[in-house]
Amino acid sequence: MAAILEMRGITKTFPGVKALDNVNLKVEPGEIHALVGENGAGKSTLMKVLSGVYPFGSYEGEIFYEGQLSKFRDIAESEHVGIIIIHQELALVPLLSIAENIFLGNETSRFGVIDWDQAFARTRDLLKTVGLDENPETLITNIGVGKQQLVEIAKALSKKVKLLILDEPTASLSEKDSDALLSLLLNFKKQGISSILISHKLNEISKVADQITILRDGTTVETLNCHTTEINEDRIIQGMVGRDMAHRYPPRTPKIGETLLEVKSWNAHHHLHADRLVVKNINFTVRKGEIVGIAGLMGSGRTELAMSIFGRAYGQGISGTVRMNGKDADVSTINKAIEAGIAYVTEDRKQLGLVLDENITKNTTLANLPGVSTAMVIDEDKEYGVASDYRTKMRIRSFGVAQQTVNLSGGNQQKVVLSKWLFTEPQILILDEPTRGIDVGAKYEIYAIINELADQGRGVLMISSEMPELLGMCDRIYVMNEGKFVGEFPAAEASQETIMRAIMRSKELH
Structure with missing residues (x-):
């Protein structure tokens, strides 16, 4: 049987950075294919190329979907053929109902008027499929993150999904909710739906994946067949980081006062x-x-x-x-x-820890502006010096301190948050x-x-x-x-x- 998806020689370059370099990915029909790699390895970039966020012409290489050469110019085109991506930051509107969110932009209508009876009936069916027993009129803000994730999947099903892409779907979920979501993926597999699962939780990947493709520094390291190769976390980690991670925690001799x-x-x-x-x-x-x-x-x-x-x-x-x-x-x-x-590094770095649209410099000095000011005026040279010093000390990977934090990988964003609070000298x-x-x-x-x-x-x-x-x-x-x-x-x-x-x-x- 032909692969449902084949990405060949995908190369994507941003100013000064080659994010993807000749990456290959092949997904078979009805399989769960895990995509793993360190932050900044290129996983999300590859999926944005696939889904049309980065349109045809902005990258090199070829995408074959269901045997056809595909040239997606935006998300609408990839969704039209059944490729649905669910991002780590859920794209739901909190003050709209479950039904309104599921059919937003894809409304069920008769003669140009929304048919709410049909919308609610279809929502109930979709919720039942994903194992949710909620009223379609319930507001998204009134259900937990685990249930919101299932609503996103129900929304994907409403669009006749054939290839479901999940980017860190269990990052904010409890163990119980994570298990429920993984069971759902296994059910989809029985129905012939293919899934690409991006996750840092290697134990979850080992449970459900048929194949695992490992990316490192924007290149394909290898693809492991979970049915013919003995898979364990150490084996995956070695491919991801290029070294043995037997010691996952750096050694330390405590000196407690x-x-x-x-x-x-x-x-x-x-x-x-x-x-x-x-x-x-x-x-x-x-x-x-x-x-x-x-x-x-x-x-x-x-x-x-x-x-x-x-x-x-x-x-x-x-x-x-x-x-x-x-x-x-x-x-x-x-x-x-x-x-x-006292300093507090929040669990929610994107919403509460950083100003994502600002650069590394502004974020680093944000909690201690007096430390880079003279007579209550910010000294930009001093600010640049402080940010550069922390970038070196914290080993932040970026093209400079002028780079916007939104464009950094998760690990490097976390280092910027740590830098911000360390500059307060707690x-x-x-x-x-x-x-x-x-x-x-x-x-x-x-x-x-x-x-x-x-x-x-x-x-x-x-x-x-x-x-x-x-x-x-x-x-x-x-x-x-x-x-x-x-x-x-x-x-x-x-x-x-x-x-x-x-x-x-x-x-x-x-």
Whole structure:
């Protein structure tokens, strides 16, 4: 049987950068084909070429779809033949209903008037197909991210999808939602629908992929057949980064000093519902040179805790005390928290961590403008010097500090966010999901930076949904569930089992 898709010799060049260099990709009918590689390897660029975001004529090479040479000039043309791409940032309108989103731009109408009865009936059928039991009139803003992802897939099905492209579909999903989505892909496979799955979660890829194509630095490294080749994460990682990643976490000998941060009797109520306590009587410490982790399931209150401490950026009715170096610290506003020596790296770098349309320079100095100003006027030479210095220190891959951050890979964007907060010279750095959505190679570099900060005597508080990451990086781990700390383990006693046991035991007590 002929391949449903064959991309031959695809080369795509931007000013000063060759993003793709003679890339080849072949997808068989009814298969799940995984596309993996470090951030900046060219995965998303290749899919934009395929879907017409980068139109025919803007790249070199050929695309054969269902045996025909294809010259897509925009997304509408690729969608017309059944190629549907679902991006990591979902393209749904929050204040429209599920039905309105599914048929937006593809409305069901009679005599030029939208036929709502048909739209709702078709929506119910599509939702049933993807395993969602929601009212078609429910607003997107009122359903969770996992369900929104399924609505995007239902929308793809409404367009008679033959080749479904999913770019990091499980990056923001819980384990349960991720499993449901992967099961859905396997069902589509039975129906003859092909899928291209881009993901950094190699365990998920190993579960469902028929073939895996590895990209590195804009070129095709190899394609692995999962049915004839023994596939494991180390094998994939070696292809992605070009080296053995047996040691996924850089070695470190902790040099832990006296207590740096102390939080006592900390409480915070929901930012909208004042009667809901989301952070409940939390007590913890972080010492100089120590990396302290907070483990917990999604919704356990970890982010709310971090943001409420950082200048009351989240919540209301906040109470408790924060001490830095043995003295009470005023953290009542973000500026005062920064002055007290606390920095917070958000889990949502694109929405809250960066001004994407600004360049690296502006983003690097944003949280400490007095540091690059003279008489309250920004000194552009000083600003350029600071940004260039951090670009070198943090090993940010870009053509210069004038490059817009929106054009950087996820790992390099994360390094810019870290640079921004390091320029405030914090004593305590709170990292919320510091490696979410970035590849194993970039993760290693971020880990090395975190270790360097601890070695300088700073304290690091690290929130992560990836337990192996916490176990590999932290000196001590607190476990949080339903707004409370329900366990604390030194590194030597911590394991995935002990952490999950603490969470489950606390659930039984409720």
